[in-house]
Amino acid sequence: MIRVVVLVLLTHPAFAAREPPQINLVNQGTIAGMYMTRFRTKRIAAYVGIPFAQPPIDFRRFTPPEVSDLPRWDGVRNATTYAPDCMQQDPMKKDEKDEAVGATVPRHDELFIKLLDTQLEEPRKKEFSEDCLYLNVYVPDGYKTDKFPTMVWFHGGSFVRGSPNYLNPFHLVWKYKVIFISVAYRLNIFGFFSTLDNEATGNYGILDQIAAMAWIKNNIESFGGDPENICIMGHEAGAVSVGIHLVAPYSVGAFQKAIAMSGNILSPNTVSTASKEVLTVDKTAIAFSCFRKPTFQLLDCLRRVPAQALLDIGGPLSEWGPIIDKEFSNISTSLFSDKPSRMFNEILSPVPFLTGFTNMEDALELQKEDNDEPGISQSQYDIMRKEIVLSDITVDNSSCFTNQHHIQDAVAFFYKPIPPTNNETILLKLFLEFYTDKVHGATTYQLAKYLSSHAPVYLYRFDLKPFSDIANEGIPDWVGVPHNFDLTYTFGLPHLALPEDFGKWDIRDKSISDVIMKMWTNFAWYSNPTNSGINVVWEPFEKEKPGFLIIDRKNFTMSTPETVNYKAFEFWTDFYPKVIEIGTKCCKDTYDDSGTDSFLTRRVINTLITLYFLLFLLS
Template identity: 40%
Template structure:
């Protein structure tokens, strides 16, 4: 395994070196330059792959003031931007933003990063700095359209804190599809999401960084032959959560983007945004770790600002920093997330822009198969244990868990088993494995994807997909079990055209079928960016708009067909988006009809089960009639209308 990764790294480095050698100046043309008002002139470069493929790149352009010293733990400053005399060399990316290092990575991230090792943007060793608010612009080297090129802005995949974010080389998308791609770096971990919970530091600085980048693009992309009136923001995983939060961010991104693409991630997961009070004890940990006064908060923040950035990143307690509901948490700025996103979506506080959204068929399967647990299937006992663990975690994470009645967990568990236990009953380990993977994928990816599509489709054109095809090239999936479908990240192989540029280990060649799929996927996504209709030109595929009355999903496999009742079940969507939250809220309340506080057991007579069945039937009747989804965060009770 080690030699395989080493070979892959060496071949990637060779490719990056060849690109770099070709880029700097050659081809008998002067390096391209652009003058940015109030900043200065930047010199870009021509990037070339093979003999005839070429794009223009401007790398490492600052879009905000450096968030250092007194600007640590504050919103980005977009006035008096960094400026320079003469010509700034914009031929190498800026440094990566600091984040807490991890000893272990999620399995899907680990395997995917091994695949692209040293072939992602920039290649070679990564450099880190707190001064990291830079963006990179990739432009077709072709005749510009009358209105300028449409712009695709991407936020890196990864985690808000922990896993290294990565941005794939957009060369093939830019060259083949003739659009501009802009990649954006933003603050992560404690630097991007520290909150004092008391008005001094609201948090969400990383999201504010993204808004600052979008403002810079709106003001300046025309200088780079871009169309500021045709900007699409796109994210994968955590990046998709970011894109979703921009849909509900109000004035923070007003008129800065015009379409959105969410891949394998959603703002509607209850875990996508944390309550700020979750971090109250974290401030005590930080004060202890760095020898700071805990109170007043201003003293704590001043102390933390004096800590070297690398020391702060590498020695902070293991705190899961991320977006928070920041209403009332700032004395100087408007909230970026004024309420839980599910509430905002329910209230219709969404930006009315066309949406492309979807997921793969087995998103987190590689996490579920750690240690080969699922290699030979699942036994009945393990199947039920895994379902029970998930239910217990949901109950434990409720914001109002002090009202939780322990005995009512049985009711929640019955609901989940009713939905996912095979019928007729079976002990077949492969069937139970399949049902568990369906459970894990549908609750975290399918249900929130369809829920957001339901709301957005009532306001703008919406297109939904499910990715069912993984690379056919053996070297690209060598560490993925044969029975596994498409894990998290691996649809990116096609979106960014990896079969056309990524060197594989052992000098293996990409299967031509993977190149054909990459061409189709890149065309679909680029058509959406340019025309809204993903099938406008270049493909002969039927991809119908998603609507409340006709909720069609494009199944991206070898056939590229729209879903039917055999390929897409909306029963699970109804369960997770409506019924399960109701059961969770019910279980969190001590109800005399179903619960005995003294014994902690469900009362005899099956009252809880009877209520469960009756409620389930009523819920499904309502949903079948209206097909309207109202998923509020667990612990919130809907108000009467």
């Protein structure tokens, strides 16, 4: 799975002449915040670095967050300093020779970080700690209302990196009058290591988010918020988290609406299985010279490893993330009772939902390093497509026969260029279309079909590339909107530039950003993105009328069969799983030594696959 990081850097907060109101927190104590200001006349109140659970260190490492006894203090605690980020590799780290030695990041993240750096007068100091379970609360100032809606942000970063402290919600909070809360949660091995039993069930990063939502529910009224109007919101891994909370038993009642951007719980390899993680547990034990069993001794050993060593050695051992924890414990309820797609048959939190993706999420991953003309050869196109399909049909029993060629042929037929071409640019765009349809479009479409019978669902596809050169630096002309760059508008980056950069932002980008922020905050206020102050028609998704809002430079319009390939979505969500099931059915069958049954089964399955494909094309 392509790893992604989402970073939106903060402008520096400045203190005004007086302090915002002090807040009394339930079972904790009193906090004092600060004002963040711009141009002297604009300001919001900020309360940052607030603990919502006990520090997950020492014996609390690899355990659910401790919230029964929250951190307490006497007197007034200053909530004016951001807490360190959760343990992760610093992508910008350099050695004494000023050479980069940190974790590699995707190209789209590298460019987005550079764009976000333009908001800062000086580089932000990066700090990392295992003691990181804190959140930040941003509140409108000087505006009276009964109760504000609250938007709770879960950052991205493929569950291995990211920060709640980089994001600057100033314009969102100041102009559109919402409370904005950014939440930290444990990452990589610290957040997702599991012994696959009751000793360490895993998914601590997700449980951290649930603990934060419970804290928000208990305290948001003290900040002027409505505990019955909370919208959770995330990007990439944060959006996957949002999907998890829709079906997680512990999240029921914690929120009333949800926004998921450029991430989907139904995407391939989003949630791992216990069978895939057995080897990870073994490798972890070996890496730190710990006894593998009993698992309580393994945990005792790992809890004595210094945090940085655990990250450096343990981090590369797995693609850390959520895991299906069914039957790990007989004393607590599992987070995942089944595969996510099966859990959506019974939605536990049927709330209004807004979700979508950009039109070229992964384009920059295919950009040539030498910046030559874009393109891939026919052989490259075939190899990349086949590898992606192969990842869906690989089975545990490597000796069994699969009808791989027929499955591959079905996909190749659907995505072959018509008319045939050797044009490498066309082939590159065709591959991007294939990948975007499969990973982003079809899963979003499928999730909407699950949810739309329970609550309103609003879908979008973001095709709008910024007009400003400062926002497109390093992005080739042929690329539409890569991953992260919809956040340029969602968080009002054109409005947050330093004075010397104001003129670098096109006025159209500022106007469009206002429209996007208005729609997103409308959804937080009213569960409808166009309820107030927006002259845009955005119809909710219906199975009989599956509409996307297409956001592009010309206008914002509802999708048509010419602008969205619904046939491709049906191919991936309905036809393709059936072909996979039939093509791997023989792996579950028993054959005699002569191989006769195996040969006959292959013939039958090949015929069934062909018939399925013909029926699909004719439907």
